[in-house]
Amino acid sequence: MSNFLLPAATLWQRELVRFWRQKSRVLGVVASPLVFWLLIGYGSNDLARFYSGSLVLTVMFSAIFSTISIIEDRREGFLLSMLVSPAPRTSLVLGKILGSATLAWIQGLIFLCFAPLAGVGIGFAELLPVIAAIFLISFTLTGLGFAIAWKMESTAGFHGIMNLLLVPMWMVSGALFPMATAHGWIKAIMWANPLTYSVSLLNHVLRLPNAAPGAAVSLGVTAGFGLVLLLACGVMAAQKSARSAA
Numbered sequence: 001m002s003n004f005l006l007p008a009a010t011l012w013q014r015e016l017v018r019f020w021r022q023k024s025r026v027l028g029v030v031a032s033p034l035v036f037w038l039l040i041g042y043g044s045n046d047l048a049r050f051y052s053g054s055l056v057l058t059v060m061f062s063a064i065f066s067t068i069s070i071i072e073d074r075r076e077g078f079l080l081s082m083l084v085s086p087a088p089r090t091s092l093v094l095g096k097i098l099g100s101a102t103l104a105w106i107q108g109l110i111f112l113c114f115a116p117l118a119g120v121g122i123g124f125a126e127l128l129p130v131i132a133a134i135f136l137i138s139f140t141l142t143g144l145g146f147a148i149a150w151k152m153e154s155t156a157g158f159h160g161i162m163n164l165l166l167v168p169m170w171m172v173s174g175a176l177f178p179m180a181t182a183h184g185w186i187k188a189i190m191w192a193n194p195l196t197y198s199v200s201l202l203n204h205v206l207r208l209p210n211a212a213p214g215a216a217v218s219l220g221v222t223a224g225f226g227l228v229l230l231l232a233c234g235v236m237a238a239q240k241s242a243r244s245a246a
Contacts, residue, residue, distance in 0.1 A: 004088055008095035011082075015099025018069065033057040034114065040176075047118040049209070052202035053175020056195065058111040059104045059138050060170060064162050066100030067145035071155055090234040097142050097230065104138035120206055129205040136222055137198045143229030150236050174199045178210035197221040 037054035041047035073082075082092050112130065115122055122130060145162070152158040172186060173195035182190055190196045201218040203210060213221075 004091045007088070007091045008098065011092060011095025012099040012102065015066065015069065015096065015103065019066075019103050032061060033111065037114075041118070048120055050175065051115065051118040051120055052199050052206060052208055053170070053173065055108060055111050055134070055202060056137060056173070056175060056199050057170055059108045059134065060141050060166055062104035062107045063100060063138065063141040063145045064159075064166070066103050067142060067149040068155055068158060069100070070096065070146060070149040071152055071158060074153075089237040090230075093146070093233045093237050094230065097139065097146055097233065100145070101135065101139040101142040104142055105135045108134040108138060115206075120208065122206070126205060126207065130202075133201050133205045133219075136219075136226065137201070140194070140198065140222055140226035140229065143226055143233060146233050147229055147236070150233065169193055169195045172196075174203075174210060174212075179212050180210070194221060194225045197225075 033054045036057070037047070037050055041050050041054075044050075109131065112122075112134070144166075148161055148165070149158055152161065172182075172190050173193055174190065175195075179187060179190050179196065197213060197218040200213055201215070201222055202208075204215040204218060
């Protein structure tokens, strides 16, 4: 068990230390969704309607910036040294994902402090479910970023794929318009979109309207998607390790 936990904890700590040396990332990750939310929210006179979607956007931006470290680690040779170590590959992947997910979670909690501006009251009973939901979403989005970054050779290509994939996913997740008002193939895409269930999960725990699908389904899909991504990343790391050894 120590052979599994120690590498994961070490890589988790490394991500936090790296972030501490780049404090400007907090401003960029939190400020962009905050400005977007305020402009759209005040423009439509409904800050509460867009709050959960903007919170997911904050977490998503953080996951994107954090998983870029995988590409940097490959350039610096650190990734290769990880793969040739005797530590379990799933442990290494878990440590990297947990580190980046923790950073996304912290920045999501910072955005949570703006909930009173939207008229969203969070009582003591709702606080723990909200915090847990933000971490689960952070973990899932970081796993998605990890899976994409693992295949990329340049940060420019990584940003291009992220903008092409994640921004449209966010736009049809219920962040901008509810599933009830969607029509045709857009509604079908929303049902198939994992981010739809993340936004819905936040709507449920924050007791906001347009919380569809149901709470149990939203929780199950978000958690299941995160687990599948973790396992998939572990398989990719094992395959890379086998090729490096060969």
